Amino acid sequence: MELKDKIKKFCNSLGLNNIGFIECKRFDDLEKFLKYKKEKGILNEFEEEDIEKRIDPKLLMKEGKTIISIAFPYFYEDVKKDLIYFSKYTLGMDYHIIVKEYLNKIGEYIVELGGNYKCFVDNNPLPERYIAMKSGVGFIGKNNCLITEEYGSYIFLGEIITDLYIEEDKPIKNKCGECNKCTKACPTKAILNWDTKNNASGINNNSNVCLSYINQKKQLEDVWIKKIGGRIWGCDTCQDVCPFNQNIKKSNLEAFKPIEYMKKPNLEELSTLDKRTFNEKYKSIACSWRGKNILTRNTFIALKNIKKEIPHIDKFNSPYVEEYYNKIKNLK
Structure with a gap:
């Protein structure tokens, strides 16, 4: 069994079905757009201002060869909203903690396979939706959310950079239509x-x-x-x-x-x-x-x-x- 299949099978055993792989390299095609956003002053206070940190994942792991993108679905049950409410993604346990725990379990399995890893969730400079889109985890809709085929956009994203070389996946078709x-x-x-x-x-x-x-x-x-x-x-x-x-x-x-x-x-x-x-x-x-x-x-x-x-x-x-x-x- 190939490395990719082994890692996917392990993720499946944890209840995770949306996994994609992309080469760990500089995202040259993002540079122009991020510079445009910065020049227009529409970066928000939580976004990394250093563009190089956002487009070069090797600054996070120099020996990295592959980025693994994983979707974590959070829409667990229908909840009727009152007039005053919390967003769906906050209704359960803090995803920062939960996703990190899952990523570390997967990372430990990568070590068993002979690799090293670093894992990331949310508060990092990686362009998470871009990585997920490029690796076929989902497509980006007009609402700017990463949309998966099984779980829609009610997902969190996590990433693992590893020094194992794993063949890239291809993006899936963007199915966002003209409903607006x-x-x-x-x-x-x-x-x-x-x-x-x-x-x-x-x-x-x-x-x-x-x-x-x-x-x-x-x-x-x-x-x-x-x-x-x-x-x-x-x-x-x-x-x-x-x-x-x-x-x-x-x-x-x-x-x-x-x-x-x-x-x-x-x-x-x-x-x-x-x-x-x-x-x-x-x-x-x-x-x-x-x-x-x-x-x-x-x-x-x-x-x-x-x-x-x-x-x-x-x-x-x-x-x-x-x-x-x-x-x-x-x-x-």
Whole structure:
């Protein structure tokens, strides 16, 4: 059995079915587009500014020969949204932790096969969707999400760079059509139409005005506060309307099973969130990395936007929370 087949079979044994392989080399075709984005000032604060780090994976592992891209489905069960809600991807355990655990298991198997590895999930400079697209894990839709045939776009991505040489996979056909449902539904019109001749990335949005980015920011202008609606964290709008996310296969990864208190948020608790409660209940959730104050602020925003009363608070545990409490309460 070839290396690729052995690794795929091992991944399958873990419940992972979407795996792709691509040569670990400089992504020359991405350089022009990333420079264009930088010149236009539409990189967001969470994106790596050093373009070379984004297009040359050998800076992460000099001896790397192959990048393995793996999709981790998280749509475990249908959850009826309340007017105030968390994005689907935050309903289960923190994917940063879970995906890393899976990647390390696969990495240990690669060591058994005679290789070395480094694994990556989310907070790294790799162009994850581009790698997944090039390696045939899925295609990139107009909503800028990586869409898989089995699980739609409700997936997390993880990567392993190894010094084993494994034959590349080919991209699959891009099946995104002309329905434009995501473009029409986007509340901030973040989905754009780039010049495709200069854009090898497949990404066509201004993430600076995407609500998934906006409600993670520390400072918010009034116009964005109103746009957030009832979203405590993230935004599923462009994914929920996508035809490729209808009648999809559900995840068998139990770590992503929605937690009861995430399915129906306790708004009073979130409005007065203290450190102890945050650590006990929310520390292991994907949205915890921005801290408790952002969750509390976003709860105030959601309550205001759906015209529910924001609880009266006499004592604040943070000047930041107090500032936004007063700002949001008085917002016209």
